[in-house]
Amino acid sequence: MTIADRWLLPDGMEELLPPRAYTLEALRRKLLDLLAAWGYDLVIPPSAEYLESLLTGVGKDLDLQTFKVTDQSSGRLMGVSADVTPQVARIDAHSLSCEGEGIARLCYCHPVLRTRADNPLSSRSPIQLGAELFGHAGLPSDLEILSLMLATLEAAELDQIHLDLGHVNIYRTLINQAQIDEQEAEAIFAALQDKRFADLDTLLQAYVECAQVRAHLTALAHLHGDMRVLEQAKRDLQGAPESVQAALVQLEQIAHWIQASYPQVTLYFDLAELRGFNYHTGIMFAAYVPQWGQAIAKGGRYDETGKVFGRARPATGFSVDLKLLVALQELQHPQTHQRKHLGVLAPVQAYTDAQLMHKIRALRAQGERVWVDLAGEGTKAHPACDRQWVQNAQGEWVISPL
Numbered sequence: 021m022t023i024a025d026r027w028l029l030p031d032g033m034e035e036l037l038p039p040r041a042y043t044l045e046a047l048r049r050k051l052l053d054l055l056a057a058w059g060y061d062l063v064i065p066p067s068a069e070y071l072e073s074l075l076t077g078v079g080k081d082l083d084l085q086t087f088k089v090t091d092q093s094s095g096r097l098m099g100v101s102a103d104v105t106p107q108v109a110r111i112d113a114h115s116l117s118c119e120g121e122g123i124a125r126l127c128y129c130h131p132v133l134r135t136r137a138d139n140p141l142s143s144r145s146p147i148q149l150g151a152e153l154f155g156h157a158g159l160p161s162d163l164e165i166l167s168l169m170l171a172t173l174e175a176a177e178l179d180q181i182h183l184d185l186g187h188v189n190i191y192r193t194l195i196n197q198a199q200i201d202e203q204e205a206e207a208i209f210a211a212l213q214d215k216r217f218a219d220l221d222t223l224l225q226a227y228v229e230c231a232q233v234r235a236h237l238t239a240l241a242h243l244h245g246d247m248r249v250l251e252q253a254k255r256d257l258q259g260a261p262e263s264v265q266a267a268l269v270q271l272e273q274i275a276h277w278i279q280a281s282y283p284q285v286t287l288y289f290d291l292a293e294l295r296g297f298n299y300h301t302g303i304m305f306a307a308y309v310p311q312w313g314q315a316i317a318k319g320g321r322y323d324e325t326g327k328v329f330g331r332a333r334p335a336t337g338f339s340v341d342l343k344l345l346v347a348l349q350e351l352q353h354p355q356t357h358q359r360k361h362l363g364v365l366a367p368v369q370a371y372t373d374a375q376l377m378h379k380i381r382a383l384r385a386q387g388e389r390v391w392v393d394l395a396g397e398g399t400k401a402h403p404a405c406d407r408q409w410v411q412n413a414q415g416e417w418v419i420s421p422l
């Protein structure tokens with residue numbers, strides 16, 4: 021190992037340097053204040069838990085994403101959290117069960133670790149911030165979470181938001197009707213997600229007997245696009261079970277509301293896509309910006325997760341990766357971003373001249389940054405300063421722009 025190699029960080033385990041680290045911290049505070057203003061109470065789950073509490077009932081994807089370690093004090097296997105949502109569901113179902121059956125609104129901001137990045141560009145150590153709402157099963161809670169997700173992205177100064185909507189029950193109902201085994205279903209699912217139409221056709225012909233189910237699953241692969249997709253789906257999926265029709269109605273209601281309340285948001289539907297971890301049970305959504313090919317915020321309904329902890333509660337929520345939001349903020353608004361870190365340079369007399377120190381203190385109290393030029397290096401050595409203190413002819417300390 022060379023000296024250079026010693027400092028290599030594993031892929032996707034990045035460190036945050038100035039000024040981005042502070043930008044992230046400032047955004048964290050701003051977003052947690054926003055969530056608090058919407059009535060969400062902060063919880064801080066542990067970084068690692070026993071595997072049974074972390075992974076029971078959340079599906080294979082999350083299991084694969086979880087780093088596992090042996091707990092030296094109990095000999096049991098622990099997992100490092102890869103997604104805070106199931107931990108918060110456990111907190112609601114177990115630790116807060118004494119609070120009754122009412123609605124619980126919880127939020128969090130916590131680093132997680134993932135064994136594999138979702139794609140070559142994404143982090144394996146995101147800082148996950150999100151909100152989860154428990155105890156309400158209807159449309160209003162989905163709308164509240166969607167609005168909160170959009171408000172979060174707005175507070176993060178991200179614009180040109182595209183919102184993808186989908187519903188787990190459409191695909192699940194159709195695949196259950198197909199009466200095939202798990203492996204066959206997985207192959208069909210993969211072909212559907214990747215939109216490999218020819219493969220999908222071959223698989224459906226080979227595994228699915230019922231012609232109507234085959235036709236519905238084939239149609240599903242093409243049901244993506246703008247609002248017109250919902251009309252198309254009603255025609256193409258005619259004769260499908262009631263839960264499919266109900267899912268389409270829900271999507272329509274949500275879409276109308278988003279169009280009316282957030283006209284600047286572009287809506288997109290993909291009725292076959294089931295992105296994210298497979299604990300979701302209903303409506304699912306993801307937000308995108310043009311600069312990034314992956315979702316920047318994800319969420320949806322997951323009504324079953326609390327059941328394994330003895331309290332099945334309806335639940336819906338969303339999460340974002342703060343590191344990603346900050347990187348995108350810099351991309352979308354490079355100038356604003358730089359301005360936030362600017363400040364004033366004061367000469368080293370600050371530590372001998374009480375009058376100057378008094379002025380510095382007053383400025384810092386207003387939230388301005390002030391550097392004292394300890395070694396007399398001047399403004400060139402302090403690239404973030406855009407003003408400096410100088411003494412005028414009367415010997416007063418005044419701020420002069422650079």
Ligand SMILES: N[C@@H](Cc1c[nH]c[nH+]1)C(=O)O
Pocket residue numbers: 103104105150151152296297318319320321322336337338339
């Ligand atoms: N935690 C999920 C998103 C989510 C939050 N709540 C419900 N779903 C994810 O990161 O994909």
